[in-house]
Amino acid sequence: MGIPRRDELAAFLRARRARLRPAEVGLPEGVRRRTPGLRRQEVAQLAGMSIDYYIRLEQGRGPQPSAQILNALARALMLSRDERVYLFRLAADECPPDATGPSRQVTPGLRHLLDALTESPAYLVDAAYEVLAGNRLAAWFVGDLATQPAGGRSMVRWMFRQDIPDAHWDDPEIQVFARTTVADLRAAYGRYPADPALATLVTELLGTSPRFARLWAEHEVAERRPTVKRIEHPELGPLEFECRVLHVPETDQRLIVYVAEPGSPTRTVFRRIGERTAAGGQPG
Template sequence: MADRSELADFLRTRRNRLRPSDVGLPDGINRRAPGLRRQEVAQLAGISVDYYIRMEQARGAKPSRQVLTALARALILTVDERDYLFRMGGENPPTVVGPNRTVPQSVRIILDLLATPAYVVDASYEILAWNDPAIPFIGDLDAHPDHERNMVRWMFIQAGDHPQWSDESILHFARSTVADLRSAYARYPGNPVLARLITELLGTAPRFADMWNSHDVEVRRGHNKRIDHPALGLLEFECQVLHISDTDQRMIVYCATPGTPTDTAFRTLAAARPTAP
């Protein structure tokens, strides 16, 4: 249900926080009020000034989805703000078509600065970016096409009698991963990438099918991991999951307890990374 009073207040505060230069307009002089003028917002959104004024006065007809979309764009709203605008306008927020695969440049900088293995995955568990210390764990993915970089596919491609399935921690990780994938499936209904992945695994991986058919749902959280690495030996660390705002991406960071052999191994990997010329 629309809340005209809250919608009016929200539009007014979002308009007042913007400078003309933020939206490509000249700042000018002798502006009596902070932020954009009502007529500037109306112009940017492609609606009449009178219509917009009535919205800020909590009057007039209920805004359409097209109007709300145009206002979200004109006011440079974040995803959360856009969803709030739609709800106050009496509409369901827009459905996101599919997982975001564009890694923000700032996140890539953080990856390169980390002295521990780390990588970024999207909601379908495709690895999008990684740092050099992560290569001994996930491989040199530059040599593989995008569709071969999926962590869920890697996990369930193993045969049902593979030794990994006798490890209770791996089973727990697999179940929680499938539950998280189901959550993503609900967020992106009809997305062809997710649909193909799930259909493929339902037909080729009986263990995945059993876990999928349990209908468990959860969002990925951190967990402890123990690996007997062929080159680095026994490693014990926490996989910390950092959610990247406005992208539905996660950065997976391997965190070892300071002073442990695993910490020493991670530091050795970081020291061995190539330096820029």
């Protein structure tokens, strides 16, 4: 059993309480509310606990909550599966961290799988979104990994770097992609509280990226799901593909594959750059 992270548990409960409307949990709206979301006494009522006990949890005080209490809170706050797992990890009850840090070892089997994907860009990332390896086509999208310095392979750093123009964030798909990535990063943060690299990454971005800080403060927790991406590539032109995220359970890594519709212009582009890279050609 780990050590409860009371401050983070308190902040998570407050954020999830503020997200809910009374009507969503079967309560009347009542008089005008000064702040959004449920009141503390309403959450306590829904969870079947005393208001004093719940207040102590939101203030980071009191005893470590039991599994029964955590399950009641998960139901009262209508938490998703990923959010419930995160709640238990914060409380360090019956759901200890899997390991001290994300696995960054690329197994031979995954390396062979990447190389076998000759018409789909694919790359492997750890739970903190550090790119570990990629196939030849991936270089067109994540660059030449061999030339990138230590700490330079983080997809999250790329996403929230300071030199990105504000107009970039006007795209709704970019906003969704950023939100889901931060939610998945928070899930990893809950699984690996002792990993210094992950803690450093979060601390750094909280200090350098107001956008990251705003998303992080929302306490959303969810593992990544497949999404459709439409991008304007500087060399390849407009592309549309499904960004398929395949979880690797034994290492808690993600294999990200760009899957183009058969017969589509993007599929033709992927096939062309696959042939070019097989002949020794490189991006740029």
